[in-house]
Amino acid sequence: MAITLYELVGRDAARPFSPHCWKVRLALRHKGLDFQSATAGFTEIPGLEGGCSKIVPILRDGETLVAASFAIAEYLEETYPNRPSLFGGEGGRALSRFVESWSQRTIHPALARFAVLDIHDVLGEPDQAYFRESREKAFGTTLESFVADRADRVEPLLKSLEPLRAIVARQPFLGGDGPLFADYIVFGGFQWARVSSPFQFLPAEDPVALWFERCLALYDGEGAKVPAAA
Template sequence: MTRILYSLCGADAHRPFSPHAWKVVMALKHKGLEYTEQPTPFTQIPNLENGFSKTVPILRDGNELIRDSFDIAVYLDERYPDRPTLFGGEGGKALSRFVEGFSQTVVHGAIARIAIKSVHDTLGPADQAYFRSSREAIFGRSLEEVAADRQREIDTFAEKLKPVTHTLKFQPFLGGEAPLFADYILFGALQWLRVTDGADVLGKDGLLASWFERLLDLHDSAGRVVTAA
């Protein structure tokens, strides 16, 4: 069976950085499924699989095509129920939806403001033009103006993750004694920052830093295959 994960990269195809694709990398590793990763620049994504999706990740699993990281995780649990679960039941799926919302509404914005210039600088010329125009439209400011707030965002980042720190006082993972997709969602966001910018936003929070290190070590250190920026 042909299993391909389409992810996102800049000028260096060996440094995929999409937070959403990293969720799927960890999900596939969790399920013990073999795959080939195909990192793709922003401006080439519309050409993938006959224009199947405007964004990555995209998973081809034999004849099946699935977009969106959460939908991919649900598909993997339903398609391969004999392999380790990503959700541990409907309660875990509901938990993951909450963590997804928290990550995308609180964490992603902060990371974008920290790493926006670093991401831009990793891209090829065509992608730099696309990234600048699209992100400046979103923020209503130049990339340089957004990046001017970088240190403030770094200094206040751990504060945003206090609910996670509180949870980790009682258990080693968001999923409990072992990681679930909820862990991979937040991991994907922090891996995006690690790979593109490398800012130390967890250094003063021992619980968060230890949790992230445990995630990096999982699945034969899959998260460490790409080094920090």
């Protein structure tokens, strides 16, 4: 039975944008596993697979359902051990946990300050209402105010990327000569911004930008197949 990956989209079902879904999409390609994509908007997620999860990604593999990107990566690693490893061993799994923690506490909040209004604008009408209400409640301000100073926030973000920059300036991927799940974790955030928002923040010559281009090209250009927002 085919593997199904449930992914988050806006009005255009051909443009999945969730950072967490992109982690899993590349993890499946890394493992060489065929899958089909099933898409949903924010307000449709509670109805997926009998309400098994409030979030995507959700992976169905035969009779097995797994939700949340890291749990899915662990499932794939354990279920398909003879295919290329996502972690390169237990130490790599633990280090990937650190990378995920750093990414979600440093990169994702900064990117949200750039892209959240653009994300709202690509959603369908029911999802726009949900997204605006839930995010403005969380932020304590309007989406417009939340992104108003985004140009001033570029330099602090670039400085915060120095740990990543120092590594990918020396080697092609966080995983070394080839990517591991740690790369897909960080890639997901940048792909979220790329697909959702035309706002440019990475200088083309930045080692992080060059690493991101290498990630976009992986697996016959899996990431690049979805054009950047214009």
